[in-house]
Amino acid sequence: MRDRLPLQTERLELRDFREEDVDAVHEWASDPEVVRFMGWGPNTREQTREFLQRKFAERTGEPRRTWGLAVVRRDTGRVIGSVGLRLNEHLQQAALGYCYHQDAWGQGFATEAALEVLRFGFEQLGLHRIHASADARNGASVRVLDKIGMRQEGRLREHVLMRGEWRDSYLYAILQHEWTERREAPGERHD
Numbered sequence: 100m101r102d103r104l105p106l107q108t109e110r111l112e113l114r115d116f117r118e119e120d121v122d123a124v125h126e127w128a129s130d131p132e133v134v135r136f137m138g139w140g141p142n143t144r145e146q147t148r149e150f151l152q153r154k155f156a157e158r159t160g161e162p163r164r165t166w167g168l169a170v171v172r173r174d175t176g177r178v179i180g181s182v183g184l185r186l187n188e189h190l191q192q193a194a195l196g197y198c199y200h201q202d203a204w205g206q207g208f209a210t211e212a213a214l215e216v217l218r219f220g221f222e223q224l225g226l227h228r229i230h231a232s233a234d235a236r237n238g239a240s241v242r243v244l245d246k247i248g249m250r251q252e253g254r255l256r257e258h259v260l261m262r263g264e265w266r267d268s269y270l271y272a273i274l275q276h277e278w279t280e281r282r283e284a285p286g287e288r289h290d
């Protein structure tokens with residue numbers, strides 16, 4: 100089956116969101132530090148409920164175009180973040196995004212989950228290109244994009260007004276053949 104969930108890595112399970120995830124999601128979605136570089140939030144509880152409702156609706160698309168997944172620690176069962184792909188209408192390209200609870204930062208979780216989502220996108224969904232953008236001030240996110248083998252393609256200067264400030268964003272992408280080359284390169288770790 101080409102799009103079977105859940106996805107698993109050494110430490111994480113990536114699965115669809117559930118109703119009972121609302122408290123865990125709200126912990127990070129209501130944290131001003133977590134959403135500092137995001138185009139949404141900090142959420143009210145109602146906004147977090149709406150976020151989950153959108154996730155439930157998005158998974159029913161046929162073919163499915165949005166894969167917004169809960170990131171769950173396999174050792175504790177705790178939902179620590181979200182990671183996802185949003186495919187374009189031709190199902191050949193997708194945008195990668197992610198967001199984690201502050202408690203989970205700095206332990207390699209975002210990198211581990213994003214690599215699995217790239218694998219899923221290229222090897223199971225057959226995508227040609229996966230791209231991402233990050234606020235130029237968001238050093239941790241830029242580092243994650245570098246670590247997972249995406250290439251920086253440019254910098255959009257002051258292209259969006261966010262919380263009263265004009266934001267610069269780095270654009271990143273990886274192509275399917277680059278993913279395959281990286282997988283096959285001797286000495287590379289991808290899990």
Ligand SMILES: CC(C)(COP(=O)(O)OP(=O)(O)OC[C@H]1O[C@@H](n2cnc3c(N)ncnc32)[C@H](O)[C@@H]1OP(=O)(O)O)[C@@H](O)C(=O)NCCC(=O)NCCS
Pocket residue numbers: 132133134136137197198199200203204205206207208209210211232233234237238239240242243
């Ligand atoms: C960005 C985010 C996903 C990173 O998650 P994470 O689990 O801490 O990421 P990882 O541990 O896999 O890797 C983080 C890397 O960034 C580095 N880093 C952390 N803060 C940094 C900073 N201010 N500048 C540069 N690098 C930084 C870490 O040292 C690590 O690199 P290393 O492995 O070479 O040491 C997380 O901080 C987050 O959820 N932030 C809020 C939401 C967000 O900004 N999402 C991205 C929107 S584009």
